[in-house]
Structures are given as C-alpha cells and as structure tokens.
Amino acid sequence: MTSVAERPDPMSDPVSRHTPPAARRDLGWIGIPLVAAVGLAAYWLLPDDLALLTRIAASALFVLSLDLVLGYGGIATLGQAAMFGTGAYAAGIVAVNWINDPFAMLAAGGIAGGGIALATGALILHARGLTLLMLTIAVGQIVQEVANKARDWTGGSDGLSGIDPAPVLGLFRFDMFGRTSYLFALAVLVAGLLVARRIMRSPFGLACRGVREDPLRISAIGGSPKSYLVALYAVAGVFAGVAGALTAVTSGIVGLDSAGFPWSAEALVMLVLGGTGRLYGAVIGTAAFMGIHHILAASDPFHWMGFIGLFLIGIVLFLPGGIASGLERLGGLLRRKEDRA
Amino acid sequence: MPAEPVGSLEVVELRAGYGKTLILDGISFAVPTGGRLALLGRNGVGKTTTLATLVGQTTRHGGGMKLDGVELGGMNSSGRAAAGLGYVPQTRDIFKSLTVEENLVAGLKGRPRSALEEAYALFPRLGERRRNGGGELSGGEQQMLSVARALLGKPTVLLLDEPLEGLAPVICDTLMAALSKLDMTIVLVEQQVDRALDFADRVVFLDRGRVVHAGPAAQAKADPALLERHLGVALAA
Numbered sequence: 001m002t003s004v005a006e007r008p009d010p011m012s013d014p015v016s017r018h019t020p021p022a023a024r025r026d027l028g029w030i031g032i033p034l035v036a037a038v039g040l041a042a043y044w045l046l047p048d049d050l051a052l053l054t055r056i057a058a059s060a061l062f063v064l065s066l067d068l069v070l071g072y073g074g075i076a077t078l079g080q081a082a083m084f085g086t087g088a089y090a091a092g093i094v095a096v097n098w099i100n101d102p103f104a105m106l107a108a109g110g111i112a113g114g115g116i117a118l119a120t121g122a123l124i125l126h127a128r129g130l131t132l133l134m135l136t137i138a139v140g141q142i143v144q145e146v147a148n149k150a151r152d153w154t155g156g157s158d159g160l161s162g163i164d165p166a167p168v169l170g171l172f173r174f175d176m177f178g179r180t181s182y183l184f185a186l187a188v189l190v191a192g193l194l195v196a197r198r199i200m201r202s203p204f205g206l207a208c209r210g211v212r213e214d215p216l217r218i219s220a221i222g223g224s225p226k227s228y229l230v231a232l233y234a235v236a237g238v239f240a241g242v243a244g245a246l247t248a249v250t251s252g253i254v255g256l257d258s259a260g261f262p263w264s265a266e267a268l269v270m271l272v273l274g275g276t277g278r279l280y281g282a283v284i285g286t287a288a289f290m291g292i293h294h295i296l297a298a299s300d301p302f303h304w305m306g307f308i309g310l311f312l313i314g315i316v317l318f319l320p321g322g323i324a325s326g327l328e329r330l331g332g333l334l335r336r337k338e339d340r341a
Numbered sequence: 342m343p344a345e346p347v348g349s350l351e352v353v354e355l356r357a358g359y360g361k362t363l364i365l366d367g368i369s370f371a372v373p374t375g376g377r378l379a380l381l382g383r384n385g386v387g388k389t390t391t392l393a394t395l396v397g398q399t400t401r402h403g404g405g406m407k408l409d410g411v412e413l414g415g416m417n418s419s420g421r422a423a424a425g426l427g428y429v430p431q432t433r434d435i436f437k438s439l440t441v442e443e444n445l446v447a448g449l450k451g452r453p454r455s456a457l458e459e460a461y462a463l464f465p466r467l468g469e470r471r472r473n474g475g476g477e478l479s480g481g482e483q484q485m486l487s488v489a490r491a492l493l494g495k496p497t498v499l500l501l502d503e504p505l506e507g508l509a510p511v512i513c514d515t516l517m518a519a520l521s522k523l524d525m526t527i528v529l530v531e532q533q534v535d536r537a538l539d540f541a542d543r544v545v546f547l548d549r550g551r552v553v554h555a556g557p558a559a560q561a562k563a564d565p566a567l568l569e570r571h572l573g574v575a576l577a578a
Contacts (some may be wrong), residue, residue, distance in 0.1 A: 114441045206447040210436045217434040220396055222422030223495050 029232055031280050032193050037123035038048075039186040043179075046188065048119040048176035049294075056290045057185035058246040061192045062272045063282040065239035071276035073232045074212030078127060078264045079136030082143040082239055085259020088240025092160040093153055102165045106245045113241015114234050116143065118130040121233035125226060137261060150165070163248055174250075181250040184250040188246050188281070192239060201236060208232045209277075232250055269308075273315055275322025283324050346525035347425065348374045348497035350395075355404035357394040363402060366550040370499070372543070376422060377527045378539035379558055383573060387550040388530040392500045395528075396428045397421050423450075427496025428540060430532075431503045433483040437476035441467055441486055448490035458554040460489035463519055481512035488492055488519070498526040499539060505533050512561050534572060538562040547572040 029332035042053055064083050069075045087109030094100075094108040117138075124135040147154045154160050155330050167173045171179045200206045208228050210218045214226035257263060266289075274285020292311060319326045349374045357545060358364040362385045372378045380388050393399045395406055397418040406413045413421050432546070436444050445457050445467075461468030464485040469480065478486065484504055500518070505513045517536060520527065531537035538544060538558045546554040546561075554561075554571055561567055 090401045182437075203446050203449045203451075206439060206443045209439060209443075213436045213438055214434070216398065216418075217436065218447075219418035219423060220398075220428045220430065220434060221490060222419050222450050224417075224419045 006233075006259065021292060025037075025046060026204075029243075032190060032197070033194060035280070035283055037162060037188070037189050039190070043182060043186075050182045050327075052202045052290065052294055053183045053237045054178055054182045055247075056251050056287050057182070057189045057289060058243055058250060058268070059248060059267070060283045060286040061189050062240055062243035063267050063274070064189075064196055064234040064279065066267050067279060068196060068200070068236040069238060069287040070078065070271065071278065071281070072205065073208050073229055075125065075233060076143050077136040078133055078261065078268065079138070079140035080236070080263060080267060081261070081263040082112040082136075082140040083117050083237040083240035084263065085140075085143055085147065085254075085256075086113055086116045086245030088254040088258045088330065089147055089154055089160060091245030092163045092254040092289070095163045095165060100164060100166045102168055102249045105165060105249050106188065106242050109241040109243075109245020109248070110238045111241070113244060114238035117237020118234040118240060119241070120239070121230045123277050125229050125233060128186055129262070137141075137264075138263055140259060140261055146255055154254070157256060159253050161253045163252045165249045165252075165256070166261075178250075184252055185246055188242065192242065192278060193283070196239065198246045200279070204228070204231070212305045246306050269312060271322075273312060273322055275324030276323045281324040284327075288323060349409055350374075350498050350526060350528065351403060351405075351407045351410075352391075352395075352413055353385075353405045354407055355391075355394060356402040357390065357399045357404075358402065359390075360400055364445065364550050365394060367404060368550065368552050369404075370527060370552060372490065372526050374530045375524065375526055377529065377541045379455065379537040379544045380528060380530045380547065382547035382553075383536060383571075386547040388547055388556060389399070390550075391500055392428065392430075392502050392528065392530060393422070395500060396458065413578075414459070422494060425495075425497035427466075427490050427491040427494055427499045429484075429487045429504060430574065431500070431502045433480070433487050435475040435483050435486050435490070437474065437480070439475055440472055441473040441478070441482075444486055445490055445493060448493045450494050452493065452495070456493055460493060463492070464520075466488055476546065480541060481508050481516070484508065484512075484516060485519075488516070492523070498528065499523065501527065501529045502530075503530055503532060505531060534568065 010173055037055070043050070046053060062080070065083070066077070066080045069077055069080065091105035091109040092114030095105050120139045124132060124139065148156055167175055168180060168184055174180045200209070207218055207223050211225045212227050218225050218228065244258060247258065270285040270289040271282055272285070273289055274283065275281030289308070292308060293304060296307050315322065353369050354367045355369070356363060356367050357432060368387070369392065370378065382388055382427070383541060390399060394401060395413070397413070397416065401414055404480065408424055408426065411424060413424065416424065418470065428547055436447065439447065444459050446454065449456060461471070466482060467485055467489055470482060473484065481482060488504065504516060508516065511532065513536065521540065529537055538561060541558040544558045544561045545552055546558065548571065554567065
C-alpha cells in the first residue's frame with residue numbers, strides 16, 4: 001500500500017481532537033505491579049487476616065475468569081463455578097492419589113477446567129441470552145451432581161479432604177499461619193493477570209471483544225464468532241480451573257459448594273461491583289465484596305447481606321461501570337486538572 | 342511459470358434476498374483480475390444486497406458466484422473472507438469500544454503486527470489517531486479504518502458499499518485517491534455517480550434486482566440519456 005498525500009485536515013474537528021484517548025481499561029503497565037504492591041503491603045499490614053487475603057486472591061482469579069467470559073466475550077453465564085469446582089476437584093484428586101506438588105495441582109486444575117469448558121462451550125454456545133444462561137446453570141448443576149455421586153473420588157457431600165500440598169518449589173512449606181498460602185496465591189493471581197492481559201491484547205482477544213460488539217463484523221473480516229467464543233470460554237475455564245486448584249492448595253479441602261450456583265452468582269456480583277471488561281475490576285470487586293463481607297459479618301452476622309445489597313444498588317445506580325470506572329473517572333479528572341495547570 | 346491471476350469474480354444468475362423475500366432476481370456480471378466495477382442504480386434496487394450476498398449475509402435462492410473459479414455459495418462468511426473477499430459495509434463496521442490500533446489488530450488474521458504499518462502508510466491519519474477509540478473518530482476516519490482493516494486481511498477482491506456516504510468532498514477525494522492506488526479487484530457501490538464512474542472501468546446498472554445495463558464506465562459517463570434512464574439523474578457538466 002502506498003501513501004496518500006497529506007491534505008488540509010478537515011477531520012480534526014475540535015470535539016474529536018479534545019476527546020480523551022480510549023480508556024486503557026486495564027490500567028496499562030502500572031496495573032499489575034500495583035496489584036502486587038498492594039498485595040504485599042497487605043501481607044505486612046494485615047498479618048492476622050492472611051486466610052481472608054488468600055481467599056480474596058484465589059476468588060479474584062475466579063472472578064477474573066468470569067470477566068474474560070462475560071466482560072470481554074459478552075457470554076452470559078451463571079455456571080462459571082462448574083469450571084472452578086472441576087479444577088478444584090481435579091487438583092484435590094491428583095494431590096490425594098498421585099502427586100501433591102502445588103504447580104502440578106494447578107496444572108491439573110487448569111486442564112480440567114479448560115477441558116470441561118471446551119466440551120460444554122462447544123455444545124451450548126450456539127445459544128444466546130436467557131437460553132444460554134439456563135444452559136450454563138444446568139452445566140453447573142450437572143458438575144455438582146456428578147461430584148456428589150462420585151463419592152469414592154470426591155468425598156461426596158462430606159467434601160474432599162486430606163489434601164496436603166508439598167512445599168512450593170520444594171522449599172516453602174505451607175505453614176499454619178498461612179504465609180506461604182497467601183504469597184503463593186498472590187503470585188498465581190499476578191501471573192494470571194499478566195497472562196489475561198496478554199491474551200486480551202492479542203489479535204485473538206481483540207477479535208473476541210469484536211464478537212461481543214458485533215459478530216457479523218467479525219465474520220466479514222474472516223473470523224468465526226462461535227469458534228472465538230468457544231476458545232475464549234475454554235481459556236476462561238483454564239483460569240477458573242486454576243483458581244479452583246489454588247483454593248484446593250491453600251485450603252486443603254474441596255466441597256460441593258465450589259461448583260454450586262451460589263458461587264457463580266456471587267462471582268457475578270463481585271464482577272459487577274468491580275467493573276466488567278477491565279481485568280482489574282475483578283480484583284477490586286472481589287476485594288471490596290469479601291472485605292465488606294468480612295467486616296459486616298463480624299459486626300452483624302444476620303444482616304450483612306442486606307448491607308451488601310444496598311452497597312451493590314448504590315454502585316449500580318451511581319457507578320454503572322463498577323468501582324473501577326469510578327477510579328477511571330477520578331483519574332480522568334486529575335489528568336484534566338493537570339492539563340489545565 | 343507466471344503466478345495464477347487472482348481476484349476474478351463471476352456472478353451467474355444470482356437470486357437472493359432476506360429470508361423468503363427475493364431481492365436479486367437472477368443477476369449476472371463478471372469482474373476480471375484487477376478490474377474495477379461500479380454497481381449503480383436507484384435506492385432499493387439490490388446493490389447492497391448484491392454485496393451482502395457475495396459475503397454470505399443473505400439467503401441465496403439460486404445461481405452462483407465464483408471467486409477465481411471457486412464457488413462461494415457453500416461457504417459461510419468467514420470462509421469467503423478467507424477465500425479472498427474483503428468487505429467494507431455501508432455502516433462503517435468498526436468496533437467502537439476498541440482503539441484504532443486494536444481495530445486493526447483484530448483484522449490481522451495471523452499476519453504480524455508490523456503489517457499495521459501498511460495501514461498507517463495508506464492512511465497516515467490513522468497512525469496519528471492509533472490510540473483513539475473507534476467511537477472517537479470522525480466519519481471519514483471511521484471509513485478509512487474500515488477500509489484499512491479490510492485490506493489487512495489481504496483480500497483479492499474488495500467490496501465497497503457506499504464508502505463516501507456522508508463524507509465531506511475533501512475527505513471523499515482522500516479516500517478515492519487511496520482506493521485508486523490499490524492493486525486489486527474492486528466492486529464499488531456508490532451514490533456519487535460521477536466519482537464511481539471516474540473510478541471504475543466497467544459499470545453495471547441494477548433495477549428491481551436485475552441487471553439492466555452493463556458496459557464500460559467511460560461510455561456510460563458520456564451518455565446522459567443512459568444515466569437519466571437508469572438513475573434518474575444527469576451528471577453535472
């Protein structure tokens with residue numbers, strides 16, 4: 001292709017020239033170091049809450065998987081816990097029966113989560129909207145029931161216990177204070193964010209975002225919308241499976257609720273709270289939800305869910321893009337102030 | 342041995358529409374490799390439907406369409422794009438939630454990111470605005486982006502549906518200058534008849550889903566009675 005001669009620029013109307021660049025919704029390069037820094041700061045500042053922080057890190061990875069599916073792919077789902085639970089059980093079964101290396105457990109969880117997502121995604125992703133929502137719930141319930149029936153492997157309703165992961169890299173034992181668990185979970189979350197960011201900026205990730213906006217346009221440029229969605233669903237399944245495995249590694253137990261509908265719904269609430277389609281919205285939403293839960297449940301164990309509900313209503317009404325969008329707006333205001341100065 | 346010519350398009354007795362509604366009633370035309378065809382006619386005669394049918398977005402009721410001798414009828418939209426059809430629809434199909442660069446990357450189809458420089462070389466304006474969101478672009482910029490993204494897929498035949506619609510004359514000049522430099526087969530649907538006839542080497546007039554005239558573009562331009570008959574307009578002297 002050759003260059004077209006430059007012309008006077010009638011397109012550069014004042015409005016579009018002063019429109020701020022498209023929001024780099026994943027915070028650019030600073031986001032991941034920020035999560036790592038805040039995570040490490042929490043390690044020093046909240047040494048008595050490491051169990052909670054570990055749950056937040058593992059849950060954030062799960063909510064991140066939901067963000068890939070819903071926020072980037074536009075796939076309506078209330079069955080993401082199916083992949084989380086499958087990953088958790090796979091990691092637990094591998095640890096109890098064969099190998100208890102934490103990285104092998106994560107790999108088992110990722111493969112299992114991705115595998116179940118690929119198999120079910122290929123079947124259900126021709127549907128859209130409410131039908132798809134129902135199908136995802138059905139998949140979650142099937143996984144939960146299979147786990148319930150396979151007592152010999154999963155422990156059924158008693159849960160799978162006896163998971164005793166080996167020291168990380170053969171050096172760092174999982175101590176009773178939860179230090180290793182937390183740092184391991186934080187490291188996996190940061191790695192997950194790095195990988196997710198890389199994927200969503202790749203041609204594949206951008207095409208998935210294109211499918212969300214208009215599948216026909218993707219067809220017109222030579223892509224197959226359904227293939228993209230199935231692939232994205234499988235990738236998100238790997239993330240969810242790793243998150244489930246991480247929970248198995250750090251908690252040592254896997255229960256039926258890990259694949260249940262409430263866990264999928266709760267993850268959705270966390271994602272909406274933090275902001276969809278931003279990656280970091282998943283982390284912020286999970287931290288906000290579980291943090292508030294922790295504080296309110298301690299002071300008012302009977303009505304904490306009501307407060308969460310009020311908080312969610314407030315966010316949806318005043319910050320429809322979630323807490324992350326509020327932070328973006330704040331950042332935009334500060335930038336404009338700087339520009340004026 | 343010389344390379345096989347690519348980009349020849351042949352449409353034979355094509356009948357198509359939306360669902361059971363028939364819009365195209367047996368149209369036929371051919372564009373040789375490197376040819377430029379203007380598809381003209383009044384509103385609602387089937388010009389957009391012809392392009393949409395070529396890329397597989399309508400219901401085909403009969404007839405055929407071949408790209409380099411390969412029948413396209415059995416392929417889906419993505420298969421046709423992979424076969425070499427590039428499509429720039431009337432609606433400026435850019436992804437508004439993505440930046441200019443991200444829009445282009447989404448259309449790379451396995452090519453390296455360095456290929457983006459081709460797009461920026463063709464439309465320097467896009468290079469300047471690469472970090473702007475698609476929704477922040479002017480109409481002309483959106484059209485450039487739409488064309489550039491289609492070209493990144495290395496099509497052998499480019500289908501353009503009213504690329505000049507709603508653009509200022511100077512932007513039309515810029516866009517047509519860029520299109521004129523493309524070395525590929527092009528089918529252009531356009532309401533600006535004079536520009537379309539200047540650009541094309543052949544013209545096909547449609548009326549009620551049928552071809553009512555086909556011939557050299559220059560000849561059509563020099564025949565006001567023909568234009569008046571098929572378009573209801575006469576070109577400015």
